[in-house]
Amino acid sequence: MNKRSRFIIILVVLAVCFAFLWPSISWYARTPKDQQTLALGSLEKIKDYTVVKAKEESDKLIAMAKANPEASLDPSYDYLVKAAKKNYKENAKAYKAAGLEAPKAPEVMNVGAVLDSFTGPSALADLRAVIEGRYRDEILAAKKRYNSSVKLGLDLSGGMNIIVHADLNAALASQKKDNEVADEAQFKKDAMAQAIETLTGRIDKFGLTSPVIRQQGDDRIYIEIPGAADSESVNTIIMGKGILNFRLVDENATAAVMNYYRANGILFNSDGKLLDPSILPADCDVMGFYEKDDYGLDQLVRGAEYIAVKKEIALDGKHVKSAQVSADQTTNQPEVNFMLDSEGAQIFADFTGAHVNERLAIVSDNKIKSAATIRQAINGGQVSLSGGFSVEEAQNIQKVLQTAWLEVPLEVESQQVVGASLGEAAIKQGMNALTWGLAAVLVFMILYYMGAGFNAVVAQVLNMYIMFSVLSAFNLTLTLSSIAGMILTVGMSVDANVIIFERIKEELKNGKSRAAAIASGFDNAFWAIMDSNITTFIAAAFLSKLGTGSIQGFAVSLAIGVCSSVFTALVVSRLMFDFNTDVMNRKTMSIGWGVK
Incomplete structure (x- = not known):
């Protein structure tokens, strides 16, 4: 690879990293x-x-x-x-x-x-x-x-403490509708384990969030979410806490309800019950028809605030396997496509065949999210919802279908902001360790390798820059364990420079010119560097896959550091050497005491 190609690659990497890091800079340095x-x-x-x-x-x-x-x-x-x-x-x-x-x-x-x-x-x-x-x-x-920024973990900046109640009785009652439960105690135990597993998968997506999720008592789940106290995180974690289902719309009952609502301006009393129950058939429920407002909150749809739906559930949301947004090939209008499992496909085919030209409502947490007309019997389990949706509306319905079903209904019982477990002292100690460790290594490199040591300094600074950029790119959370991984990376990345510099010194002692010594030094050191870093990356990958919490955070930051250190040692450092040789026309090299 020639100098121009390396220079272009470095510029592209730095530009991309700056774009990744910009949200963090904007949040921490530019947001009041x-x-x-x-x-x-x-x-x-x-x-x-x-x-x-x-x-x-x-x-x-x-x-x-x-x-x-x-x-x-x-x-x-x-x-x-x-x-x-x-x-x-x-x-x-x-x-x-x-x-x-x-x-x-x-x-x-x-x-x-x-x-x-x-x-x-x-x-x-x-x-x-x-x-x-x-x-x-x-x-x-x-x-x-x-x-979009790098967040500080619970051990550095505090976070949110949440206690969630798992309604195991509701899950048991739902299961009994379809199947007999031989051992209720074992069913509740398994249901609780599933709820914890579901929450863990949603929170700990990348490994650096280091969440604390554990069972508390028989039907409570204790959660600590690291980072700043953004209460919207709770909504993300337990999205769709009510059970998702599909119900048939009763048009006559809906018209009666809306006529009463328009005439009186009110439909329910303070207890949430209908003021006049006689307007609604016994086999129907009244629910609000909601869409997202400019804040992302649910609000009643004007002109169609309430819809009457049958109490009988046509299809449980547990049969939904996947959902995605696409565009209709004829009208180019957004539509939502979702796939049902085999049991759900048969149920849906029978139901839609019997109710063509009637509306079917998607109900989540006792709120109607969509009410589309059944155009024909839907066979095969591949369902398409259309109806003049905007892209945002289609995406909201997709989110409901993807996340709203949870076998165990969850409800937030308490939610409070908690202080950092180690507080500001932990931040100071961790950053001091990183700063002093980096400084000590760089000072040693300059003192021992002199001018060449400056190349190592630049490579290390860019290495840390790339690491933080990757953290920001994937919205990962910075914890004490991830800082430990960075500190280890500093030492390991310097090791690559040491191998290269010692190889170059050997070539110079053998009488080679500066250019030949640099080329030979990098070529001979390449596989030694790759071998050591590949083995470290494999170990980090296994730790990331098999470990949890702080171990996972350490492993992921180490893996990121290994990749960035190889790039800075082999590409950035090489370009700096070649620049001084070919552009600055230097014939000798400052790479150690007594070496020219």
């Missing part, structure tokens, strides 16, 4: 602390905050306009000025469509002009919606940066 606090709150709290801020800001602007309509706006309101200009354009179009002459938009966008752009009975609501959207976008963007 108050915004971090807001972003780490629940979506409900974020929504409450933005609604309050929108009211405060709108009241402030109205007060300013009353006091002095000519008052200029602070640059922080540029987004509002932009919205006002858009409003004036929309108003002009409306005037033109009505055959009227549109008033000219003011040249100076002061507070009075901005507020005047919001017209009609919903003017105040529209103003607040714009302000709320501004705050919402900023906070949700910060939350996205956090989700």
Whole structure:
């Protein structure tokens, strides 16, 4: 590989690593602390905050306009000025469509002009919606940066302590509907083990999260989620805590329910029971029809808030094997395709064949997520849901189908933020160990190998840069065990430089020129370096696969370090040597005392 190719590869790697690391830099260095606090709150709290801020800001602007309509706006309101200009354009179009002459938009966008752009009975609501959207976008963007950044583990920055109740009785009752249970105690034990296994698989996806998940009592699960206290993590872990199922929509009952709702403006009492049970047949339930709002929260669909569905379950969600979003080949509209197991395929084929042109609702956690019309009998277990979905709606339905079924219904009983188990002292000690260990190695390399040691220093710095970039790329969590893996990697990566430098010294002592010694040194050291690092990588891979918790975190960080150290030693260091030889035209080499 020539110098130009190595240089291009290094530039590409550095650029890609910077892109991976940018979310972490943005979160830790560029996001204000108050915004971090807001972003780490629940979506409900974020929504409450933005609604309050929108009211405060709108009241402030109205007060300013009353006091002095000519008052200029602070640059922080540029987004509002932009919205006002858009409003004036929309108003002009409306005037033109009505055959009227549109008033000219003011040249100076002061507070009075901005507020005047919001017209009609919903003017105040529209103003607040714009302000709320501004705050919402900023906070949700910060939350996205956090989700894409390197996180500190529970042993470094604290995290969340959760106790989950597993409804084993509900799981047992569900099982008894289809099969007899010979040993109820053993069934509950197995169901609890399955719930813990499911949660472990969801949380510990990459190995560096080091979660603590253990059974507490007979039907409780204790969970510690490392990292900042983002309560939305709980929703991710126990997504679909209610059992997923498919139910037939009763159109006549739905019409009666909606007529009553529109006439009275209310459907349920404070206990969640129907005010007038007579509007609903005995074999039906009423459930809300929900979709995600701008915050990602469930909200009732306007115009179709409630749907009556049959109590009898047409198909259990446990029969869903997989789900994906695709585009209809004819209309190019998003649709959701899911696959059923053999038992579910037969049940669904019989049911859909008997209910063509009727609607089938997908119910999750007693909320209706979709209500599509059955066009024909669906055989083979391959099901396609379509109905003018947006891409986001289709993705939400896919998520429901993929994750909403859990044999054991789970419910969060308590949730609290816990402090770091080792606190700031652990962070300081861990980072000191990494810093001093790296510094000691680099000082030794410079003192012993002199000028060539500087190449090793650059290689080590880039090695750490690449390691942190990979952690950020995969949203992995930094723990004390992963820091230990990095410290070990520092020593191992220097070993590669030592092998190369000693080979070059031998070639120089044999009378070879600088260029020949470098080429021969790298060529002869290549397989020695690869052998040692491949064996280390194999050991790390086995530890990562077979180990759990901190062992897994150590192994994964070690594996990442092994790969990055080989790259920096063989590619980066070689390019620096060749640059000094071919571009700087150096004939001698500073690679140790008494060696030229």
